[in-house]
Amino acid sequence: MPAAPTSLLSRRACAASACTDPMDLISDIAANRAAILARIAEASRASQRTPDDVALVAVSKLQPDERVEAMLATGQRLYGENRVQEAQARWTERRARFPDLKLRLIGPLQSNKAEDAVALFDAIDSVDRPKLAKALAEAAQKHGRSPELLVQVNTGEEPQKAGVVPAEADAFIKSVLEEFKLPVAGLMCIPPVDEEPAMHFALLAKIAARNGLATLSMGMSDDFETAVRFGATQVRVGSALFGNRA
Numbered sequence: 001m002p003a004a005p006t007s008l009l010s011r012r013a014c015a016a017s018a019c020t021d022p023m024d025l026i027s028d029i030a031a032n033r034a035a036i037l038a039r040i041a042e043a044s045r046a047s048q049r050t051p052d053d054v055a056l057v058a059v060s061k062l063q064p065d066e067r068v069e070a071m072l073a074t075g076q077r078l079y080g081e082n083r084v085q086e087a088q089a090r091w092t093e094r095r096a097r098f099p100d101l102k103l104r105l106i107g108p109l110q111s112n113k114a115e116d117a118v119a120l121f122d123a124i125d126s127v128d129r130p131k132l133a134k135a136l137a138e139a140a141q142k143h144g145r146s147p148e149l150l151v152q153v154n155t156g157e158e159p160q161k162a163g164v165v166p167a168e169a170d171a172f173i174k175s176v177l178e179e180f181k182l183p184v185a186g187l188m189c190i191p192p193v194d195e196e197p198a199m200h201f202a203l204l205a206k207i208a209a210r211n212g213l214a215t216l217s218m219g220m221s222d223d224f225e226t227a228v229r230f231g232a233t234q235v236r237v238g239s240a241l242f243g244n245r246a
């Protein structure tokens with residue numbers, strides 16, 4: 001298991017009050033990012049894939065602003081957030097500064113926040129029920145803007161976790177496409193913490209393949225290399241890039 005970057009851990013107390021030299025923080029964050037990209041590239045090559053086929057989503061939820069600024073300074077432009085309100089506060093103004101920014105919603109979405117989500121995000125990775133698909137379809141019409149959509153699959157069938165269960169995935173994907181007339185780009189999963197992630201990644205890849213879906217968002221700080229080996233086209237990495245969350 002990759003340890004969180006010690007340089008960041010040791011200055012956790014400083015992070016919130018910005019008492020570190022911003023240049024040090026940028027070089028730490030840049031080193032973390034370079035290391036993760038190198039590991040993605042290595043895992044890609046080891047499984048006869050091209051590193052360019054795997055996008056790194058930097059998960060900035062609950063991270064102090066100066067770490068996010070440091071990450072932006074490295075050139076990283078693809079970010080994942082798991083709450084609409086937190087993302088609005090963090091990114092609304094930054095969007096103007098970084099026109100090439102891409103934001104993905106990776107957390108569960110309430111139907112009554114669908115409009116806000118459609119207005120802010122480039123992609124919503126957590127579509128998992130008809131009520132939400134309907135709200136997204138209405139919001140997309142109203143805003144004349146449709147984010148990329150992924151269907152979240154609860155591969156571990158955990159009651160506390162969002163996502164459609166595997167047995168209902170095919171029918172749900174079909175209904176999003178046909179009933180709600182929304183394009184589905186692919187699938188997302190978050191395996192149970194206490195199980196081998198590989199079997200969950202394999203299951204997600206299988207469901208995507210039989211539905212003709214190309215995008216697979218799977219793998220986090222502790223298991224992204226395994227996910228790449230099982231076909232991930234996006235990995236969502238938070239703590240290994242930024243340091244531990246507060």
Ligand SMILES: *Cc1c(COP(=O)(O)O)cnc(C)c1O
Pocket residue numbers: 059061082106107190220221222236237238239240
């Ligand atoms: C927080 C989060 C991540 C990142 O987790 P790390 O272990 O910090 O890499 C990835 N995906 C989702 C859905 C998350 O909520």
